[in-house]
Amino acid sequence: MSQDTKALFIIFGATGDLAHRKLYPAIYHLFKKNMLSESFAVIGTARREWSDEHYQEVVLDSIEDLTESKEHAKAFAEHFRYQSHNVKDSEHYHTLKELADTLDDEYSIEGNRIFYLSMSPSFFGTITHHLREQSLVTDNGFNRVIIEKPFGTDFESSKALNDEINDSFDEDQLYRIDHYLGKEMVQNILALRFSNRLIENSWNKDSISNIQITLSEDLGVEERGEYYDKSGALRDMVQNHVLQVVSLLTMTKPASFTTDNVRKEKLAILKALKDPVITQDENTEFVRGQYASSEDGATKGYRQEDKVAPDTLTETFVAGKIIIDTDEWRDVPVYIRTGKRLAEKTSRVDIVFKSTESDLFNDQPTLLSVLISPDEGIELTLNNKNIGPGMHLKPTQLSNLRSEDTREESPEAYEKLILDVLNGDETHFAHWGEVATSWKYVDQVRRAWDGFTDSIPFYPALTMGPKEADTLLSQQDHSWIYKA
Numbered sequence: 090m091s092q093d094t095k096a097l098f099i100i101f102g103a104t105g106d107l108a109h110r111k112l113y114p115a116i117y118h119l120f121k122k123n124m125l126s127e128s129f130a131v132i133g134t135a136r137r138e139w140s141d142e143h144y145q146e147v148v149l150d151s152i153e154d155l156t157e158s159k160e161h162a163k164a165f166a167e168h169f170r171y172q173s174h175n176v177k178d179s180e181h182y183h184t185l186k187e188l189a190d191t192l193d194d195e196y197s198i199e200g201n202r203i204f205y206l207s208m209s210p211s212f213f214g215t216i217t218h219h220l221r222e223q224s225l226v227t228d229n230g231f232n233r234v235i236i237e238k239p240f241g242t243d244f245e246s247s248k249a250l251n252d253e254i255n256d257s258f259d260e261d262q263l264y265r266i267d268h269y270l271g272k273e274m275v276q277n278i279l280a281l282r283f284s285n286r287l288i289e290n291s292w293n294k295d296s297i298s299n300i301q302i303t304l305s306e307d308l309g310v311e312e313r314g315e316y317y318d319k320s321g322a323l324r325d326m327v328q329n330h331v332l333q334v335v336s337l338l339t340m341t342k343p344a345s346f347t348t349d350n351v352r353k354e355k356l357a358i359l360k361a362l363k364d365p366v367i368t369q370d371e372n373t374e375f376v377r378g379q380y381a382s383s384e385d386g387a388t389k390g391y392r393q394e395d396k397v398a399p400d401t402l403t404e405t406f407v408a409g410k411i412i413i414d415t416d417e418w419r420d421v422p423v424y425i426r427t428g429k430r431l432a433e434k435t436s437r438v439d440i441v442f443k444s445t446e447s448d449l450f451n452d453q454p455t456l457l458s459v460l461i462s463p464d465e466g467i468e469l470t471l472n473n474k475n476i477g478p479g480m481h482l483k484p485t486q487l488s489n490l491r492s493e494d495t496r497e498e499s500p501e502a503y504e505k506l507i508l509d510v511l512n513g514d515e516t517h518f519a520h521w522g523e524v525a526t527s528w529k530y531v532d533q534v535r536r537a538w539d540g541f542t543d544s545i546p547f548y549p550a551l552t553m554g555p556k557e558a559d560t561l562l563s564q565q566d567h568s569w570i571y572k573a
């Protein structure tokens with residue numbers, strides 16, 4: 090347990106949105122639960138000229154709704170120092186090192202350092218190079234680097250980035266954040282699959298008809314138009330979150346629950362993905378879409394968003410049929426869809442089981458739904474006899490949804506992931522092999538779409554995407570379980 094884990098955090102991008110919204114609250118939660126040693130300190134860095142006092146005010150503001158008392162919050166904020174720093178300027182790293190060494194002594198940290206790169210990935214190579222060159226990396230403790238997404242924009246760029254980082258840090262020092270891997274219900278997938286014999290024994294092609302993953306957002310691109318228009322839903326969501334969830338849902342049981350064994354089995358799935366067929370007709374295994382204005386005209390279309398090209402072909406929606414080319418899974422399509430300005434914000438997985446082979450009853454497929462967010466829990470829909478005469482069936486739902494109180498009390502993804510970094514546990518972080526293999530898969534779709542320059546299917550904002558996403562399933566007599 091990390092009550093004994095001493096650490097100095099150095100956060101690059103300390104004045105940014107992520108730090109304010111997620112990182113300071115996450116570190117505070119750990120502090121509040123006594124999961125941080127008293128021997129911890131944080132240096133925040135960014136170009137802005139802030140004083141320590143101002144920085145501590147910012148930290149206090151970010152945890153305002155979470156604090157036990159003013160004194161407790163103040164005791165927390167006192168562990169924070171600010172150092173104005175341009176990451177491109179090598180001189181600044183000397184000043185940073187001096188402050189880091191001073192705090193290391195002051196808090197008896199014994200050389201343990203966590204470098205959190207909460208900045209544009211274009212700086213990651215520069216920062217890691219300087220950390221090593223200017224000796225911010227210690228000899229007497231651990232040195233771990235937390236890396237935010239996106240990790241490259243395709244396989245080539247991600248490899249270049251990885252090579253650059255590997256010049257200074259080894260793979261086992263790198264913690265690539267995929268915040269989906271920190272979500273309770275995503276972590277619960279392996280627990281559900283491998284601790285319940287009932288589920289374990291039916292988690293196979295004989296029992297499962299198809300798997301459906303929906304990660305939908307009701308918001309548009311907001312102020313992120315510039316980034317998003319270059320990225321699109323495929324790069325933003327499928328390469329990382331969606332494929333990570335696919336691998337957890339279909340990986341073979343690991344020999345033991347160790348980081349290496351879990352990662353090995355996840356990677357085996359990603360390597361087994363069949364090359365997708367991408368066409369502009371109904372044979373395609375991936376469809377894209379872009380939101381137009383809503384049916385009532387109240388919500389604008391993607392092309393009208395700020396910092397988005399008026400004739401852009403960037404997809405704000407992706408649906409796909411993923412085939413895992415193994416004897417175990419070849420016949421079980423994994424349908425995925427994700428997008429912006431969809432009817433509702435939800436992340437969920439629906440496992441659609443096959444109907445029974447007997448014709449005793451007119452049964453419906455059994456359904457297991459894993460609700461990831463905003464609802465968290467599981468729902469199992471079974472056939473039951475309807476009360477009364479005759480043998481008519483009625484689907485019955487067994488539901489175990491976590492209450493609002495439980496959800497509020499349960500740790501946020503960032504809190505758990507930062508604790509994992511403190512403990513040196515890499516299980517819930519993406520290994521380079523997974524990242525590389527995912528990019529190679531997604532790049533095939535990207536390349537094909539980049540060749541389709543005439544048009545893109547539109548969908549009205551606040552609906553569940555273009556009709557092509559329904560055709561993808563109906564060709565195999567399947568349909569989306571989740572309909573908002």
Ligand SMILES: NC(=O)c1ccc[n+]([C@@H]2O[C@H](COP(=O)([O-])OP(=O)(O)OC[C@H]3O[C@@H](n4cnc5c(N)ncnc54)[C@H](OP(=O)(O)O)[C@@H]3O)[C@@H](O)[C@H]2O)c1
Nearest residue numbers: 102103104105106107135136137174175176207208237238
């Ligand atoms: N925000 C989110 O919800 C979210 C979600 C998932 C992933 N991410 C990822 O997390 C990272 C940070 O995102 P963000 O939203 O916090 O970005 P942001 O608000 O734009 O913050 C960027 C930070 O970088 C600093 N910075 C920029 N250039 C610098 C330089 N040359 N030297 C030193 N500091 C510099 C900025 O501060 P100064 O201007 O003061 O220098 C600021 O603190 C990105 O990789 C992003 O993709 C963010």
